Amino acid sequence: MKGTRLIFCTLAGLVLLVTACSPQATPTDTMPPTQPPEATSPTAAVPVTGGAAVNLGQNDTLGSFLVDDKSMTLYLFTKDTPNTSVCYDKCATAWPPLLTTGSPIAGDGVDTSKLGTTKRTDGSVQATYNGWPLYYYAKDKAPGDVVGQDVGGVWYVVSAAGEKVTSP
Numbered sequence: 001m002k003g004t005r006l007i008f009c010t011l012a013g014l015v016l017l018v019t020a021c022s023p024q025a026t027p028t029d030t031m032p033p034t035q036p037p038e039a040t041s042p043t044a045a046v047p048v049t050g051g052a053a054v055n056l057g058q059n060d061t062l063g064s065f066l067v068d069d070k071s072m073t074l075y076l077f078t079k080d081t082p083n084t085s086v087c088y089d090k091c092a093t094a095w096p097p098l099l100t101t102g103s104p105i106a107g108d109g110v111d112t113s114k115l116g117t118t119k120r121t122d123g124s125v126q127a128t129y130n131g132w133p134l135y136y137y138a139k140d141k142a143p144g145d146v147v148g149q150d151v152g153g154v155w156y157v158v159s160a161a162g163e164k165v166t167s168p
Helices: 002-021 092-093
Strands: 051-059 063-067 075-077 115-119 123-128 156-158
Touching: none
Parallel strands: none
Antiparallel strands: 051 063, 075 156, 115 123
16 A cells, blocks of 8 residues: 555656646746846846946936946936935835946946946845936936936936936
């Protein structure tokens, strides 16, 4: 009886393993991407491998402002203090921080001396510019979107000088 039960359990385990590993298996969303998704807003703060790239983007209304290497807009939060984020939990879900596993890398027009990092309460490392922790906005869906500009009068795109860009 015990031998039969052992064989049955072993076979059941093998069936589950083969099913899970088969090409027809349905992928799950339990594994986070290694980098923010392309052409979509980051839904979670995921560190890039190495240094996060910070570049300049622009539009006719706001002029030049900071973006990541996929041209997703970066924001500052005026309630933060220099090199210290106060955006956690629900705030960080709506405004995912730009995380990095190395020193941020400056693109053309970005002042390398203004780039830095700050440690978040969970131990992750967030990129900063001119002391401002940098964030994405979850409602920005495509490169160059600036839906988060002036939200609540506290969220702004960041100029090359490292200051908030106010809407005209």
